[in-house]
Amino acid sequence: MTITVTAPSSKFTHPSAIQHVARTYTSDQYVLPSDEEERKRLHLQHRLLRHTFEDRLILAPxxxxxxxxxxxxxxxxxxxxxxxxxxxxxxxxxxxIDIESRLFPRSHPSNMSFSKASVTSLPSEWTSTFAFVHQRLLVAALQKPDWERAIGEMHRVLTPGGWVQLDEVGSWKAGPTTAFHQTLVQQLFRAKGLVLDCATYIPAMLEQAGFVNISVQERSIPLGKWAGNHGADGAANFIGVFRAMKTPILKAGGLGFVQSEAEFDTLLDKVEREWDQTKGAEIKFYIFSAQKASSSL
Structure with missing residues (x-):
């Protein structure tokens, strides 16, 4: 199975960075920050997704x-x-586990622990250890080869008969300003080698890694005040995601879409207004479940 990642245009190969107020990022590859503002957004996102999936956190059987x-x-x-x-x-x-420990909870139950590690290279001693593995929204972190390694690693550390659950975002739509901005995000992901439409490829990658009983549940999350509190929360979360991409976009010189920090901020203001005013504005979200065969070693 091949995932095609288009190389960035040579026009943007050596851009001049645009000056701006930057946030703290884990690495140049990851396009979202790691700071207290991001912690707050992650908690909003969690509440949003929990509501979207009827208060269920584990959908795998x-x-x-x-x-x-x-x-x-x-x-x-x-x-x-x-x-x-x-x-x-x-x-x-x-x-x-996470590659950055900055956001780990300050307190947690005694049966819970946290450590720095990458899903693409889990500890060798974890083979056949976990009955359930969960991963949510690494679309902004994993390049094409990373996805295949990560899914292979999750398969390895599961016990035979264990389950994996992958939660990922899909496309979003509203009006022309949203379409323009979505093209900007696509260009950023291409420049980073990331796979924005990873949800399209996850089932095949799961099968390739040896998983069975693969299924997916899809939801549409409304974006904007037209959809009441749920839509307002959806807009607040995802506009927060896109605003958080300011630094990688401006470090890349705006990718031919914006010429200044003020222009970037204005674009996101327009996107947010368009969501509030466009009935039917939405973003797709998917939860994939798959099982490691009982006979797997």
Whole structure:
């Protein structure tokens, strides 16, 4: 299975960075920041997605029992693990990993732990350890080869019969300003080698890694005040995502779309207004579930 990632235009190969007030980022590859503002947005995002999926955090048909272990990759602030601990009735060990520890929770239950690690290279001693592995929204972090390695690593660390759940975003739509901005985001992801439409390829990558019983649940999240509180929360979260991409976009010279920080901010203001005024503005979201075959080693 081949994933095509278009190379950036030579016009933008050596851009001049645009001066701006920058936030703290984990690496040049990852296009979202790692700071207290991002922690707050991640918590809003968690509430939004929990509401979108009827308060369910685990959609995979996994039956956890006492003594099982749960892993979350790309845990960020750990908000999913902290909330999932309230829904899981079995006595399980829970562990979260991320390449950046800055956002790890300051306090957590005694059966929960966190460590710095990459989903593309999990500890060798974790083979066949976890009954359930969760990963959410690494679309802004993983390049094409990373996705294949990550899914392979998650398969390796699962116990035979264990389940993985991958939560990822899809396309979004509203009006012409949104379409213009979406093209900008696409250009940024191409320049970074990231796969914006990763949700299209996840089922095939899961199958290629050896997973079985692959399924997906899809939802549309409304964007804008026209859809009440849920739409307002959706807009607040995703406009926060796009505003957080300011530094990588401006460091790349605006990618031919904006010429200054003020122009970037104005564009996002217009996108937000368009969402509020466009009934039907929405973004797709997907939750993939897959099982490691019981006979897998």
């Amino acid at each position: 996994v039956e956890l029992v006492d003594g099982d272990a749960v892993l979350e990759c790309g845990t960020g602030s750990g908000i999913w693990l902290l909330d999932a601990a309230q829904q899981i009735t079995a006595n399980v060990d829970m562990h979260g």
